[in-house]
Amino acid sequence: MASIRGVDASMLTLADLNLAECVFTGALHLDQLRLEGLSIFGTTPGGRRTRGLAPFRWTRRQVIEEERQWRALPGRAASARRGWGAPPPDPGAVPGLASLTTVYRQLRKAREDSKDEPGAADFYYGEMEMRRHSFGYRRAERWLLQAYWSLSGYGLRAARALAWLVTAMTVSVFALTLWGVPSSDPGAVTTGTLPGTGRRITLSTDTPSPGLTGPLAERFTGERMEKSVQVVLNSVIFRASGQSLTTAGTYIEMTSRLIEPGFLALALLAVRGRLKR
Template identity: 60%
Template sequence: MRKSLEDGKNEPDAADFYYGEMEMRRHDSTRPPAERALLTAYWAVSGYGLRASRALAWLLGAMATTLLALLLWGFPAVDPKPTTTGRRVAVGQDVTLTTDTPDPVNPTGAWSERVTTQRFKKALRVVINSVLFRSSGQDLTTAGTYTEMTSRIAEPILLGLAALAALAIRGRVKR
């Protein structure tokens, strides 16, 4: 029936049949557990690509979680400053210079001391860049690096599901 509704250009009703079809697949106990788990995740995150508000809520939740994690644990206590060292040489000899950047130091102290406007701006910049699959170029602690890597994988997927769901809304209103 879904196919005939699609052929008849009745996208809203075809989407309803698609949702029902996917629900039956998700609840089918004869399907492999991995497939059912994947369908359950697809349902929870975006309503099978048909619920834009659900996908946007997950995206905003993931971004807020990333922002909070970076704000509290992701940035070093003090930005590491590169130091260049060398030695004096006689006239006509080559100069050797070495630049070292110390490892970032994890922040310590109360959480209220870590939540500052400057750290919030940095965290917001990193989160927005991670949604678009770009590296922030910020010096991050180990926890911050792993947080950024995770968000660079998960958040673009959620953004894609939100875009897919927005197209589904367009198809429903198109009629």
């Protein structure tokens, strides 16, 4: 199939077709299109690449022909165009990002209405990609989309969210080992007068704040690492560890309990998006 431009898709069913080069822009009621059987779309370029000195690779997903053309436009950076095929003969005919966002949204809805939410995931990813690159949205919204993409692939890449979770847990463990776990567990200290003096005895019991002693190199012990791991694992599931921590350790634990459950939730959301029927 080369194009359905200008076609009323409300009563259209496409079954077992190669749609890798099909143009969807300009179709009417595209959200009512029915895709049956094996519908083959284009895919993102494979393999590892470099952008400057940083290595990267494209997330594997289905793409429509219009996005391929947009990414191959000569005005884009060479590293961003590499692997997307030849540029279109008429760059002025390539739809804008607002149109691509609408096309992806309608294709996603068509898949969801067919009770194929996992199949709609790639179209949702494409919709969010077009929104992230579009200057038609406010800068704050684009920054939020950028963060959502980098942390979890718009809630669709569980491996990315789990990688951030493991990274955050590792950093928390090392930070607690260095600055959070006290050198020794604090004990009760009682102050007062000696008995037998005939004076009135006044007793007060204070629990001193946990402290740290010794250089950083001596703080990496098995016992301290074990306590740090317990604190971090409890933070992931919103539980207080019950460990005595320094002031810095208390703030590290609070930060862990705020950030790490979010990464776990994003990973679970991504798994659900791929498995839900």
